[in-house]
Amino acid sequence: MDLLRFITCGSVDDGKSTLIGRLLYDSDSVSLDVLAALENRPAVHGGVDLALLTDGLRAEREQGITIDVAHKYFTTPRRKFIITDAPGHVQYTRNMVTGASNADLAIVLVDARQGVIEQTRRHTLIAALLGIRHFVLAVNKMDLVDNDQATFERIVADYATVTGKLRVPEAVAIPLSALRGDNVVRRAPAALSWYAGPSLLEHLENVDVAVDASADEPRFQVQYVIRPQTEALPDYRGYAGRVQSGVYRRGDRVRVLPSGRETEIEALEINQQDVEAAVAPQAVIIRLRDDVDVSRGDAIIVADSKTTAARAFEATLCWMSEQPLLPGQKFLLQHHSALVKASVSALLSKTSVETLTRSAAESAQLNDIVRVRLKTAAPLVADPYRQNRATGSFILLDEQTGATLAAGMVEATE
Incomplete structure (x- = not known):
């Protein structure tokens, strides 16, 4: 079962926290004790206040806005998910940058009554700059515009102008109501009969975001130099770090940067066991055949790479x-x-x-x-x-x- 990391972003009051709460609630991913606590704090509109599943800070509950980046985890029979709920207020744009840096997909929420606004463009721009290739335009609160198809299509056209300028590879538009649960986990054929696409969760379960990090040019940066200097291991020297991309194999000819010295990988260790190869994003210890000066922050790349410091x-x-x-x-x-x-x-x-x-x-x-x-x-x-x-x-x-x-x-x- 693979993992999808996605971020929800958009402006204040677009319903990001409620949407995440609905995903967790309707997919039966809320524990019984948390569910009992929610039922003791009913929402103003009646029912469960789903935003409380992510808005954990006291200031967030008091102000009704998301301030900090919240992470939630849930699993369906098809996929594992890590959700990042990013603040919508422009003051907390820095928090949104942090949340988007590790995401594979961005859900950009838009209030159907407001359409595409400055924060919509800002968050899409930042997500695109941070390398996110898959976007979902979630047009929320469709129930407040009588589930009007023309309103949805106008917003989709406006957003297409944004993604076109940014050359976003994929943007899928889904009409929904997070508060009512329409088209979030389950489809809403009666309310949105003109929409023939998947629900939000169906799309998240099936979107292909796989990136083969092992296919990229090998990159490894030294985090720690290991020198036990014990009687059992008097000459041991290993370089610990994480394979950032590509594959490293025992016997590979490599070059250390910035010094430019070349040598060979004598051994690779993962969890104190010798292995033949290490792939991104595994943590590994690399031992080199020659006594080369290597320090924290130095890079070990394949010898035939044209990369330079x-x-x-x-x-x-x-x-x-x-x-x-x-x-x-x-x-x-x-x-x-x-x-x-x-x-x-x-x-x-x-x-x-x-x-x-x-x-x-x-x-x-x-x-x-x-x-x-x-x-x-x-x-x-x-x-x-x-x-x-x-x-x-x-x-x-x-x-x-x-x-x-x-x-x-x-x-x-x-």
Whole structure:
């Protein structure tokens, strides 16, 4: 049984938390004790307040909005799911970026009465930048517009303009009512008789999001150097980390970056057992045949790869700080286990959420999406994000406080 990780996003009051609650409730994925607690807190409209299944913070319950990223897990006979409920308020866009970074699919909710609005475009843009290829446009609250087919088709056409500009590979539109349960887990033939497609859960169970990470070029970054220095293992040296993509096999000829030294894989260990091969995303210890200088943050790639370590990149940033971003600012750049000093040498452009077009930029404010040129104090092995999500992502940190200032996606190396 495979796993689907998806995120729900959209504007405030579009019904994201209620939708997730309905998925859990109608698929019988709510435990009896939680169900009993919900029944003791009836909703204003009567029945169970399904949003409480995800809105766990006191402030969320008091304000009626989602603030933090919530994760829920459930299983059907066909698939396992990890749901990320992202905040809809523009103030918490940074939380949405965090939630979308590991998702395979995005459910973009739209209130049928409001249609496509700025947050719809913002969240679709961010999800597309973060490499999500599969989208579901969930037109919610159809019962409040009398399940009007013309309203649904107008919203679908407006959203197609957005996905077309962003070159989204797949976007499926589904009309539903999370509050009533229409077309969420079970179809609603009476209320939405003009709709012949699947329910939301049926689509989630059948959508093909499989990505063969083992087919990509092999990438491995050292997280920890293991040197027991015991009598039993006096010469043992292993390099622990996770295979980010591709396959590593015993006997492979490899190259260590940034030093460029070549050697051979002598052994691979998983769970203290020697194995012949390791594939993404397995955690593994690599032992090399030669005594090569390898440190935390170094990359081990196949010897015939054309990849090199670089000190200059073009990247897209989702700016997450109240303080503006200006050219020349210095940061710490965290690229998995590698931590290096970096600076923004130039702001190249800013993307308008309203028009989805780029324009010149002199600075970036909170929640802005900008393309920049970065320089690092030490070379890094990074691929364009659209080619490899694992090696193309990074974050920028404040040098003094360690606070996260931006999420970044590599566009090109220089």
